[in-house]
Amino acid sequence: MDWFSAGDYELAREVLQRGIAAIYLVAFLSTAAQFRVLLGERGFLPVADFIRRTSWRQAPSLFRFGYSDRLLLVVTVVGAVVAAMLVLGLPQSGPPWLPLVAFVVIWALYLSIVNVGQTFYGFGWETLLLEAGFLAAFLGSRDGPPPLPVMILFWWLVFRLEFGAGMIKMRGDRSWRDLTALFYHHETQPMPNPLSRSAHLLPRWFHRLEVLGNHVAQLVVPFLLFVPGPVGTVAGIVVVLTQGWLVLTGNFAWLNVLTMVLGFSAIADPPWLDPVSTGESSPLWFVVVVLAASAVLIVLGWRPLRNLFSRHQLMNASFDPLHLVNAYGAFGSVTTERLEVIVEGTEDPDADTGWREYEFRGKPGDPTRRPRQFAPYHLRLDWLMWFVALGRLERWFMVLLTRLLEADRATLRLLRVDPFDGRAPTRVRARLFHYRFATRAERRQTGLYWIRQPLGELIAPVGLDRAGGTRRS
Template identity: 65%
Template sequence: MDWFAAQDYEIARQVLQRGVAGVFVVAFLSTAAQFPALLGEHGLLPVPRLLEHRRFLRGPTLFRWRYSDRLLRWVAWTGVALAASVVVGLPQSGLPWVPMLVFLALWLLYMSVVNVGQTFYAFGWEMLLLEAGFTVAFLGSDAMPPPTAILLLTAWLVFRLEFGAGMIKIRGDPAWRDLSALYYHHETQPMPNPLSRFAHLLPKPVHRLEVLGNHFSQLIVPFFLFAPQPIASAAAAVIILTQLWLVVSGNFAWLNWITIVLAFSRISDPVVHWALPFLPREGGSGTVLPIWWLVPVLAVSALLVVLSYWPIRNLFSRRQLMNASFNRWQLVNAYGAFGTVTRRRIEVIVEGTLEASPDDTAEWREYQFKGKPGDPARMPRQFAPYHLRLDWLMWFLPLGSVREEWFYAFLGKLLEADRSTLRMLRVDPFDGERPSWVRVRTFHYRFATRAEKRRTGLWWMRDQPRVVIPPVSLP
């Protein structure tokens, strides 16, 4: 029975529990701040309207029979409090079922939000957080060693996350196969950060090496997560370093951060102390797992193994699904990202005017968003791991159609000068006053070259304006 006790992975457990809980804190804070304006009683896609057709719900939710913004805030702030308690280590100081109950509560609370979140919560990292929260719930407490089975299942989650992303790239855009994908990606990614322009301006041979490194990290390294130590720790370290490069070169909400945390499942204590000898060595937390704890852990492990059939089949399918859940509980999912690389950055720009006639002589003022590019002179900001949901969906508009239900609702809120909607923006050019008209234009954006930056001071160059929604007003 000693095999079931991973005595050399206490640091890994601490990182997993506290790290996943830290991401839950960010996720619930994002929900408390943004959900009412986006999906609340008077939001762009109101949840009460969704609940009128319950058959469209994605899965279980506490809001199935009743929703209110007040209840939503109770859920969000309860989630923040529970997750913060794990970050500081309170539940871990008790019996193993205490952190288990806390994580299962976080899983259920956040799943309740995601399952009514519609397009604003349709991102792959939502289900990733849910699966991670459920899995690490069974790592136990400081009273006994972490279970080996749960650590391996966490590594299996990292494998699906990385290998799935690698396969979706190889099977998708030819730019990943001819190594040119990074010629475009740093510039066209959903939300660049302060270093994205620097990364974009690197020489093309460096970009090709980036793509090769990505393929190595996602298609080869994940297999070594299941090798003996210290090989498994080295594989996890490669994944962590790759994710850190993505952290410093872009804004991908908490996707990179939670991947870093989960990769620690394969880093053993001896390797940590070899790399960081100044860290104190903790006393042992026992050598065996009691049968009353081992039985539920093995039962959950068996469940996750059985549920793995569907994502395994998906990995080897020619029609591989990206970011797909195969059950209502969003456990053991399929992951992937950027199977297609956008070559040109098209930004949707929303403008308004106070003038009665919306012709070319009118003074049009631009609404500025917090994260997405707008003002060409403004340096991109760092927001990850925080998720700006409205800004992200603005990036998807030119990839499909601006005629989305939520976007027209957004334009209506701007015409009403709705305060909760305007708080989601960086700049309201009318300081709370209602515009007479709003319109939508698109521009081609590209990063300024070094010479252009020196000459103009601009971060972005934009041209090719095109009106995609002509001036509209309230009836």
């Protein structure tokens, strides 16, 4: 069955299986550390409330049989252990059904989490991880060569991911078309990293080249992924390198790292590489399973394909509750100014003095603090705070203020600095600031990484007696 085998992509399969599993491991660890505070029994948006409002058909999940924080912990531990085994390559050393089962297990467990995760799991990279994990289940083991239909479906996934992102930019903000988007993006992205300021301060001609290179990488190169051999290999390398630049200059959870892993699917084995697989062909049952799964994914891919060329293109959209074939895209519009919400508390009963800032782990706050690197780890609360500053003041934010007024220990563990060392403040408030990166001269003179100016109150001072009725001022 030579037509079924992609014998020149054995290294690509190793990178895909181990790389995707590594991201699942990070995702499960991130969930174990944050989910119970954000969505647990006493979370900001409790899973139990969400399940009562929705049906199994809308959001299938293991937790519909009964959610508990203990069950959540079991799910994350099991998922992390299976993912770690895949990273080590243990299931891949057995028959092809073994990695198939292992990937289906971590996909199903993480699907159960994402489908009840609400806004805290409403990011495109969650859906991307689910689609990649399900597809990886059919890559087989070292008993035989990689299946060609599955490798082509990986190329199709990378195409949708890159071309979709390119099209959403061209249809969206004018700054992508006039090559000025990166005059602002490094500074205004949701969570800058240690090199974001250096990237922002590069000459404007370089930023124009960045945008032009982005358009080539996302609108031209994806078509070359489907050409086997050197052409497809070069296209895969371009995807890996361009995504690597995004890793160096931003904190986008595992989006860019996972895209780099997926980009390896197009990179053929170098001629000096010894074959990895020990078998000459795949068993008949595995061929049938792969072809059946491929047929299902091709049928489901019709709507995402139409979406790519639609005038009303959807960004980061799932067309089925299992997240099997999806639409992707990011930053169709670019904000030109950075707004930050700073949460403060005071122990003064009259709330006139003594205001101190709560510091988040990843989002900008203290102007003297250099942004940190967290990706591929996902700081979900910090990311959602960026949307609050853009005007998306949701119910979970009011619950956050209540938890701070209660000095809730679990909530405080999500923060970098509790200015009251575990004591409960009498009042909290949220203020809006304008932030920009300090110039090189300002950095030398003041020692600041950020220059900020207050814009007013987003939430007026409230205590526990009024926190439930907090409203925008």
